[in-house]
Amino acid sequence: MKSQTNEAELEARLKRMTAPAIRPSRGLASRFAARLGEVAARPDAVPIRLCGAKLEARSGGTLLAAAVKNGVRMMHACGAQTLCATCRVKVTDGADNLSPMSTKEKISLRYHLSISPGVRLACQARVLGPVEADAVFPLCGTLPGEA
16 A cells, blocks of 8 residues: 555656646647647648738649639639630749749730739649739629629
8 A cells, every 4th residue: 555655646746847837828728739730730731922811822722723712803714724814913922932834824924915024824823832922903893792
């Protein structure tokens, strides 16, 4: 019986010695755990800023897909077929974090006389890292059925 008491006392002393002196508040710890869970659940999410809105894009996904998924209204008349160039964006930061421009994208931009540096088609530019861009032709007003 005495050995069990000694073990219990030893265990209690070890717990007191290893306990941190300052414990974070429960609210902070729970918020941190929740945020860590979000990040771990989506390891392929990349932070971007598109038309002034902070979004998260899927790594390897297009800028246009990120806009549509997050409710940012961007013109794309041809349905992402690289034909109309209405989804043009001016990349203000992180241009090196986009996929290289394809020949088809270059031809489309030249045809539409958009040869300025930093202009990309949102339907073709794939996100590889943080990017900031603004639409050349933003949509204005509301569509039928929108509040």
